Amino acid sequence: MTNLLLNIDAGSIDWARAQFALTAIYHWLFVPLTLGLAVIMGIAETCWYHTRDTFWRDTAKFWQKLFGVNFAMGVATGIILEFEFGTNWSNYSWFVGDIFGAPLAIEGIVAFFMESTFVAVMFFGWKKVSPGFHLASTWLTGLGATISAWWILVANAWMQYPVGCEFNPDTMRNEMVSFLDVALSPFAVDKFCHTVISAWIIGAIFVVAVSCWYLMKKREVKLAKQSIKIAAIVGLIASLGAAMTGHKSAQSVAEVQPMKLAAMEALYNGGTDVGLTAVAWVNPFCQPDYQNEESAPLKIEMPYALSFMATNDIHGYVPGINDILNGYTKPDGTREPSVDEKIERGKKAIEALAGYRAAKYASSDDGTTAAAHLKVLQENMKYFGYGYVKDRNDVVPPIPINFWAFRIMVGLGCVFILFFAIITVMAFKIPLVSVITRRLLAAFGIIPETEADTHDIAGLPAWHYWVAIALVPLAYIASESGWLVAEFGRQPWTIQDMLPTWVAISDISSTSVALTFFLFLFLFTLMLAVEINILLKQIKKGPKYTDIKD
Amino acid sequence: MLSMNKHSLLYRVFDLYYDGFRHMKLGRTLWAIILIKLFIIFVILKLFFFPNYIKEHANKGEESEFVATQVLKR
Numbered sequence: 001m002t003n004l005l006l007n008i009d010a011g012s013i014d015w016a017r018a019q020f021a022l023t024a025i026y027h028w029l030f031v032p033l034t035l036g037l038a039v040i041m042g043i044a045e046t047c048w049y050h051t052r053d054t055f056w057r058d059t060a061k062f063w064q065k066l067f068g069v070n071f072a073m074g075v076a077t078g079i080i081l082e083f084e085f086g087t088n089w090s091n092y093s094w095f096v097g098d099i100f101g102a103p104l105a106i107e108g109i110v111a112f113f114m115e116s117t118f119v120a121v122m123f124f125g126w127k128k129v130s131p132g133f134h135l136a137s138t139w140l141t142g143l144g145a146t147i148s149a150w151w152i153l154v155a156n157a158w159m160q161y162p163v164g165c166e167f168n169p170d171t172m173r174n175e176m177v178s179f180l181d182v183a184l185s186p187f188a189v190d191k192f193c194h195t196v197i198s199a200w201i202i203g204a205i206f207v208v209a210v211s212c213w214y215l216m217k218k219r220e221v222k223l224a225k226q227s228i229k230i231a232a233i234v235g236l237i238a239s240l241g242a243a244m245t246g247h248k249s250a251q252s253v254a255e256v257q258p259m260k261l262a263a264m265e266a267l268y269n270g271g272t273d274v275g276l277t278a279v280a281w282v283n284p285f286c287q288p289d290y291q292n293e294e295s296a297p298l299k300i301e302m303p304y305a306l307s308f309m310a311t312n313d314i315h316g317y318v319p320g321i322n323d324i325l326n327g328y329t330k331p332d333g334t335r336e337p338s339v340d341e342k343i344e345r346g347k348k349a350i351e352a353l354a355g356y357r358a359a360k361y362a363s364s365d366d367g368t369t370a371a372a373h374l375k376v377l378q379e380n381m382k383y384f385g386y387g388y389v390k391d392r393n394d395v396v397p398p399i400p401i402n403f404w405a406f407r408i409m410v411g412l413g414c415v416f417i418l419f420f421a422i423i424t425v426m427a428f429k430i431p432l433v434s435v436i437t438r439r440l441l442a443a444f445g446i447i448p449e450t451e452a453d454t455h456d457i458a459g460l461p462a463w464h465y466w467v468a469i470a471l472v473p474l475a476y477i478a479s480e481s482g483w484l485v486a487e488f489g490r491q492p493w494t495i496q497d498m499l500p501t502w503v504a505i506s507d508i509s510s511t512s513v514a515l516t517f518f519l520f521l522f523l524f525t526l527m528l529a530v531e532i533n534i535l536l537k538q539i540k541k542g543p544k545y546t547d548i549k550d
Numbered sequence: 551m552l553s554m555n556k557h558s559l560l561y562r563v564f565d566l567y568y569d570g571f572r573h574m575k576l577g578r579t580l581w582a583i584i585l586i587k588l589f590i591i592f593v594i595l596k597l598f599f600f601p602n603y604i605k606e607h608a609n610k611g612e613e614s615e616f617v618a619t620q621v622l623k624r
Contacts, residue, residue, distance in 0.1 A: 172617045354622045503621055
């Protein structure tokens with residue numbers, strides 16, 4: 001075995017994290033559009049199946065073509081993350097053991113068989129299989145992608161809330177003791193619902209934007225208007241659903257990752273009847289002085305809303321950062337230990353693990369010493385990761401990123417609800433509501449008075465359509481912001497309370513990780529440019545009404 | 551050469567893929583991109599930049615001991 005110096009280069013942690021973030025963010029550019037477009041194209045083809053109007057077939061095929069471009073560009077980009085686990089995060093990779101292996105293996109098999117089979121039928125099978133079988137294949141393509149997302153999110157949720165496992169000190173791995181606890185962890189369920197539903201928003205906004213571009217160019221008017229109708233309904237349901245699942249997600253976070261919630265809210269000192277911060281001054285570039293400040297300056301809050309969001313009770317108790325650092329009493333009367341106490345217990349666990357392994361390999365031990373160490377380890381394993389924490393403030397995640405990313409996500413989420421509500425009214429020409437909405441918009445100067453009684457979504461001034469197009473990058477920013485909150489919020493843990501980043505990392509030089517970071521940056525930028533180029537060309541080309549093979 | 555019944559399931563599956571791939575237009579470009587990407591990922595990145603750290607540094611069967619050394623001394 002190589003004798004390592006075990007002197008970890010601090011820069012390698014940051015570079016490895018940056019590289020992982022870059023890869024994950026890049027991968028997540030493709031996944032939500034795949035999941036969102038799958039719903040839109042499925043609905044369009046269902047309309048064809050019921051009406052047998054070739055217009056709907058052409059509409060479905062057009063969105064399937066854009067789905068295909070996005071799918072092809074996104075495929076395999078997630079595999080790079082697994083390479084990074086093996087090279088940069090080898091201790092983590094070993095430590096998580098089969099917990100990660102099982103969901104990822106299932107994801108690989110499901111993705112390969114379901115998607116490769118049904119994608120082929122969807123693209124090649126228009127004249128080869130029955131309409132019913134083709135329709136089923138289109139929906140199963142989307143379902144396959146969604147099931148893939150499920151397993152990936154199960155793996156991610158386990159890192160945030162490790163359940164269904166037991167640490168084996170002989171193998172140094174966490175071993176699965178309950179597959180169901182891992183696969184159906186409430187944290188995973190909430191994460192899945194919120195993530196997938198928010199992905200539909202991206203698909204809906206993309207479809208509205210492309211359709212608006214056609215309306216602006218006065219071409220493909222029927223396809224654009226009908227597609228907007230589908231996307232408006234999907235988008236409205238999804239944006240309302242994202243708000244509801246987001247509330248449920250926040251409750252999960254409040255329960256199992258209270259520090260993340262406190263960082264998201266810049267809540268330095270908690271209590272009961274806590275308000276939700278609408279806005280406050282949190283310097284985006286440095287960690288605030290949470291130990292000495294009562295709360296973030298210039299805070300405007302919605303009374304009781306955070307207590308309600310976290311506990312479903314407007315008077316509920318929400319701990320702040322200092323409460324978590326110092327320890328607090330939960331509403332049920334149990335006491336959450338301070339971080340200092342957790343550090344002590346974590347150190348005991350590490351010492352016990354070392355003692356157990358030494359005793360196990362010592363010929364003089366009859367098993368009693370090893371058993372004694374094992375007992376101590378099991379009693380303190382819950383806080384194992386804290387044993388590596390030198391300063392208790394190291395367990396506080398970067399507050400500015402969490403605070404602002406959360407506000408960007410929620411703020412844009414509210415914009416999307418409003419946007420889809422307006423689009424639904426306009427697309428379906430809902431008479432009374434449409435008139436009221438448009439007159440209100442005119443009254444506030446958002447649209448000119450002359451347009452107040454216009455009902456048709458086609459033929460509006462160009463800026464209306466530009467608004468819809470501008471929402472595409474904003475939808476991605478909202479979605480990626482959600483991931484920033486999820487991942488920055490659990491810092492410094494790679495596995496919550498078990499393994500901090502500086503233990504999870506391999507003993508590698510920062511130079512080698514920095515090199516691959518810039519290599520990825522170049523490759524991803526190039527690939528993204530290629531994808532956007534192909535996608536724009538296909539949009540400009542528009543739907544094909546005769547060729548059914550491509 | 552094997553002769554296949556054109557109505558058999560096997561032939562129809564084969565024909566779906568064969569005919570589909572043969573008539574691809576945009577699909578050719580996308581497949582070319584996918585293959586280039588897979589080559590870059592599995593041949594260049596995996597072989598030259600992303601070795602399995604534990605396999606490289608630990609003897610076979612001694613991985614847990616290696617990880618224990620890594621984890622316990624930090």
